[in-house]
Amino acid sequence: MLAGGPSYAKSDNKVPFLNRYAATHAYAPRGFRRPRDGVRAPGRGLRRRADPRVWAASVCTALSPWRTEIGTLTTRTQQQMTAKTTPAQAKENLVRLLGGAESASETAREQVQKAGVPDVDGGESVAKGFLRSLTAVRDAYGKAKQGIEQLDAGQADPFYDGVQSVMNTLTSEYNRSALDTSALDSEELKQAFDEVPECR
Known part of the structure; x- marks a missing residue:
C-alpha cells in the first residue's frame, strides 16, 4: 500500500512516474537564512472504481502540474527569505506564497x-x-501560512527568528508527509503508471 512516511520511494522502485512524484520532496523548504541587511478526512469519497490505466492517468494529470507549481513556489519563497526587503514586505510575500502552495x-x-x-x-x-x-502537505503549508500571519513584523530580529521557527516546522511536517511507494505491490498498477502517456 501507499502511505505517508518519513521518506519517499526507495531507489529500487521501478515505477518511473512514482519516482518523479517522490522527487517532489526535493522541493521541501530549506533551512531559513536571514537577510544579511536587515483537516478534512483524506479517505472520504473513495467509492468509484476505475480502470488502473485510467486512474493512473488521472493521478498523473493532477500531480504533474502540482509538482511544477510547488517547485516554483518553493524557489520563490527561498528567494524571498534572502531578499533585501522590510519585515512587513517579507511577511506579505511569504503569506501569499505559502497560501499559493x-x-x-x-x-x-x-x-x-x-x-x-x-x-x-x-x-x-x-x-x-x-x-x-x-x-x-496542504495542511503543512496552511499551518506555515498561519504562523507567518501571526508574527509581528514591527521588529526585524524577533520577526525573522519567528520565520525561521515556522519554516523549520514546515520542513519537518513536509518530510513527514512523504509518500512511501516502495510497498506498491500491484503489477497491473505499476504497469499503468509506467505506460500511460500522462505519467511519462
Missing part, C-alpha cells in the same frame, strides 16, 4: 480524490495513501 496542494488532492479507486487488489489503500500525503 496550500491552494495548489488542495487542488491536486481534490483531483486525485475525484479519480476514485484503482480497480486492483489493495486499490483503496493506494488511493488513500496518495490522499493522506497530499492532505498532509
Whole structure:
C-alpha cells in the first residue's frame, strides 16, 4: 500500500512516474537564512472504481502540474527569505506564497480524490495513501501560512527568528508527509503508471 512516511520511494522502485512524484520532496523548504541587511478526512469519497490505466492517468494529470507549481513556489519563497526587503514586505510575500502552495496542494488532492479507486487488489489503500500525503502537505503549508500571519513584523530580529521557527516546522511536517511507494505491490498498477502517456 501507499502511505505517508518519513521518506519517499526507495531507489529500487521501478515505477518511473512514482519516482518523479517522490522527487517532489526535493522541493521541501530549506533551512531559513536571514537577510544579511536587515483537516478534512483524506479517505472520504473513495467509492468509484476505475480502470488502473485510467486512474493512473488521472493521478498523473493532477500531480504533474502540482509538482511544477510547488517547485516554483518553493524557489520563490527561498528567494524571498534572502531578499533585501522590510519585515512587513517579507511577511506579505511569504503569506501569499505559502497560501499559493496550500491552494495548489488542495487542488491536486481534490483531483486525485475525484479519480476514485484503482480497480486492483489493495486499490483503496493506494488511493488513500496518495490522499493522506497530499492532505498532509496542504495542511503543512496552511499551518506555515498561519504562523507567518501571526508574527509581528514591527521588529526585524524577533520577526525573522519567528520565520525561521515556522519554516523549520514546515520542513519537518513536509518530510513527514512523504509518500512511501516502495510497498506498491500491484503489477497491473505499476504497469499503468509506467505506460500511460500522462505519467511519462
